Each structure stands twice: as C-alpha cells, then as structure tokens.
Amino acid sequence: MIPKQPQDLTTEWLSAHLTEGVFAGASISSVEIQTVGSDVGFLGDICRVIPGYTDDSGPWPRSIIAKFPTLRPGNLETGRHLLAYEREALFYRHAANQCPAEPPEHYFSIESDNPGDYLIFMEDLEGGRFVKQVDGLSFADACTAMQALAGMHAHYWESAKIKDVSWLYDFSQWAQIYPATIESGWPLFLRDFGYLIPEHLKSVFPIANGLAGKLFTHLSSQQPVTLIHGDARMENLCFDPVTGHARYYDWQLVSSGPAAHDVMYFIASGLEPDMILSRGEELIQHYHQMLVSHGVDNYNLADLKRDIELSVCLLFGFSSMVGNLMADPGEAEKAVVEATFPRYLAMMDLFNIADIVPELGQRLGRS
Numbered sequence: 001m002i003p004k005q006p007q008d009l010t011t012e013w014l015s016a017h018l019t020e021g022v023f024a025g026a027s028i029s030s031v032e033i034q035t036v037g038s039d040v041g042f043l044g045d046i047c048r049v050i051p052g053y054t055d056d057s058g059p060w061p062r063s064i065i066a067k068f069p070t071l072r073p074g075n076l077e078t079g080r081h082l083l084a085y086e087r088e089a090l091f092y093r094h095a096a097n098q099c100p101a102e103p104p105e106h107y108f109s110i111e112s113d114n115p116g117d118y119l120i121f122m123e124d125l126e127g128g129r130f131v132k133q134v135d136g137l138s139f140a141d142a143c144t145a146m147q148a149l150a151g152m153h154a155h156y157w158e159s160a161k162i163k164d165v166s167w168l169y170d171f172s173q174w175a176q177i178y179p180a181t182i183e184s185g186w187p188l189f190l191r192d193f194g195y196l197i198p199e200h201l202k203s204v205f206p207i208a209n210g211l212a213g214k215l216f217t218h219l220s221s222q223q224p225v226t227l228i229h230g231d232a233r234m235e236n237l238c239f240d241p242v243t244g245h246a247r248y249y250d251w252q253l254v255s256s257g258p259a260a261h262d263v264m265y266f267i268a269s270g271l272e273p274d275m276i277l278s279r280g281e282e283l284i285q286h287y288h289q290m291l292v293s294h295g296v297d298n299y300n301l302a303d304l305k306r307d308i309e310l311s312v313c314l315l316f317g318f319s320s321m322v323g324n325l326m327a328d329p330g331e332a333e334k335a336v337v338e339a340t341f342p343r344y345l346a347m348m349d350l351f352n353i354a355d356i357v358p359e360l361g362q363r364l365g366r367s
Helices: 011-017 073-081 084-094 139-156 171-196 204-210 212-221 259-270 273-293 301-312 314-325 331-350 353-366
Strands: 028-035 044-053 064-069 106-111 118-123 226-228 237-239 246-248 255-257
Touching: 011 028, 044 084, 064 073, 073 084, 073 171, 073 314, 084 106, 084 118, 139 226, 139 237, 139 246, 139 259, 139 273, 171 204, 171 212, 171 255, 171 314, 171 331, 204 212, 204 314, 204 353, 212 301, 212 314, 212 353, 226 259, 259 273, 259 301, 259 314, 259 331, 273 301, 273 331, 301 314, 301 331, 301 353, 314 331, 331 353
Parallel strands: none
Antiparallel strands: 028 044, 044 064, 064 118, 106 118, 226 255, 237 246
C-alpha cells in the first residue's frame, strides 16, 4: 500500500521500504513527521521526515522530504488530468540525479497502477534560501536562476537523452490537455479574478484561449527541443547556501519542449511588473549569453525572442489553470494571484501581445 498522507509514514513502513541506496545498512528505530509550509500545495503536498537510526553515527540522511499527491479533491483531479504525478515520479527516477538544474537528490519513489498514486522521497533543501512568490525576485537572483536554466537547456539541447524516451512527455501533449482545462477554468477565473483583467485585454483572452492548442503544437514542432521544467517560477527554486546556485524542484510539469517557454514563464511569474518592463530584455539577453557559453550555437537571440513572444500568448490559457487551482479563493490564494497576475500583464505589454493575438491564427496557419 502506498501511504496517502504523512501520518501513514510509520516506523514500521519506513523500516521495510528505506533499505537501499543512501539508506543501505540503516536501521530505523523511530520517525518524526513535520509539516512543511502552512498550506497544502497546489498539486502536491510535502512533509519532512526525520528518521531515528539505531546507529546514530551512520552516513544516512538526517532528514528527508516526502511528497504526496494533494489531498484537495479539485486540485487532485487537475493534477491527474495534467499527468503531473506521473511526470514528476518518472523524472526523479530517470533524470533528477544527473540534471544540471540541481533538483533535490532522489532517494526512493513508489507508484501504483492507479493513475496519480505515487510517493517520492528526496533530499531536504531546508538550508537553502527561498523567496516567496508574493515578494518577487531581485535582478541578481533572477540572473542566477536564468543561468541554471541555461545550463540545463544546453545540456539536453537536441539530445538523444530526451528525444523519444519512454519516461518523458512531449510539450505538444498540452495541445490535448489544455482545451479542457480552459473550458473548466476560464469561467472560474473570470468569476474570481476578472476584476484584474484590464479593459483592452478582455476581448483578447477568448481569442488566445482558442489558439492554445495550435500554439503548443507550433512551439513543439518548429523549434529546437530540450528538457524544460515547465513550471519554472521562483517558488519552485531555492538558492544553495554553499554554492549560491539556483536549485529547481517541483517537476510536475516537466517535458521535452522549447526552452523559450521556461524563460518566458520564469520572467512572467517572478519579476515585479516595473522590472519586467525595464529589464526584461536584459534578462533575456543574459539567458541567451549563458546558453551560447554552454555551447548552443544554432539558436540566435532573434529566434529566442520570437519564441518567447509566442509563449507569452500561452499565459492567457494558464490563467484558466489558475482558475481551476484557485477556485473559491481564500485570502492566501487572492494574495498570490493579485501579486502574480500583474506580472503576466507586464510580460504581455513587453511583447505587445494585445496587437499580436488578433493576427495569431493567421501567423500559426502560415507556419
């Protein structure tokens, strides 16, 4: 049986299952479970596991993070629809410990034949420096985070490691997944957060929502392919206390796809609107310089900006996903959306998206 919640992680269960890899030779005599964060996650819930060992001098981890599918019924259904749980479990099993974005070390994971049932044990990043999404990143931190993305993208650029491999989903699959998400989530976003949409964009949202599938297909077929995080935002990374490197976690939307999507979403979700408008171009150039320094020589800056422009159009559909995940919001959910949605709008303004979307269908039809 796969434990469904932290209290299911008993001393007996851990003793029976944590027996290989970094736990080889360990004898677990007790366990303490700690809550991580004040709220459950959007798609996954985590806890800190502190094992007591019979031999306390051994080399085994002092603490572990255990990650479960969320217990919130609506979000659980969304996670299953997005294949989020399978994506992350497969990533940790096959790629995490070799990934240049330095995700938490994968210790152990199990899953069942029931879609969406899984449990991952991974390295505890407790010592890292975290930044809350409502606060926004400094430009220096954003550059460090971009450097990590560029290193990962370059490592997997057009690589056989991520092409047609059985464990990795393709970015184009969102073309089948997103329409249902938009259909259910867009009315909820309008109901709960419609007051945030400026007047000049109210007619643009339905057009862009209707083109989301074509956008995913285009970005998957016309551009170089690499490993993308898929949810590269500031609350899915921390800064290592020793190296200062950005370390990415929460790989539930990982896929093979266009690097520009990670770059776009990182900027649109992490920087304050005034910084996006004043220094967004500079950050994009910094990312491209890092990409080139890692050996990518077949993707110029103009190509990157073109693909970011198209990726920005996906923010309309992503708002529908927010509608699903944040339905009937409390004060905490409102604070997150009210902090982040203006950043989406600034990214749209940076690329003049309101003028592009009305002609987007013709543009995609010509490609």
